[in-house]
Amino acid sequence: MCEPEEVPQQVWSTWILEAIRKIRSQKQRPSVERICHAIRQHHNYHEDVVAEHLETAVKEGAVLKVFNKGQSSYKDPGGLQSRTLRIQKGVDLTKVVTKAVRELGERDGSSLKSIEKYIRQSHTVEESAENDLKGALRMAVKRAVTRNFVIQDGKNFKYNYNQQAPGIKKKEAPKRQSGNSDDLNAQSKVRTFYLKKYFT
DNA sequence: CAATGCGCACCCG
């Protein structure tokens, strides 16, 4: 238990990243609560103070906030930044944009600006003057809207949870036939449930 | 009780 003293944000980031690593090693979700808890085991700060610094770390890009399975998780961007995103002539970033919007999980939708920021934080972007990320994103977001992956709301874009959700195979053919059939759908029902629960 | 460990289902590329 240590000082109630002023500590530079950078140190906070270190503590937070440490906490995240620890929690992940326990195969648990690095939520705000767990991060606060982990840090408070070593430092005497109120949860609100920790949470506040966590937010700052996110804004600074030292920590990535990702909305997943109905709740926010926090990650160390370090691990992911090995992912390279090459912006070349005809790249299609529709999927990337859609995923970003979903993972940002902002209730009022995400602006192009924050989408760009998020992508830069989670990838090493390789671009050029003619083919830059911003440009590619403008195209991509347009396509994502057309394809109904996201929904435009003013300047913001929201993930469309009603879309043919990825991963959920929905044979539209209402094939009865074999007795117990709804087992396949049980899982997707659960998923849809909590996605809606937190999103709506 | 808190902290840790982990099997396993699920997702995504």
Place this chain on the structure above:
DNA sequence: CGGGTGCGCATTG
């Protein structure tokens, strides 16, 4: 397939 994630429950301190 391979690799990440995290729930739910078990085990340990």
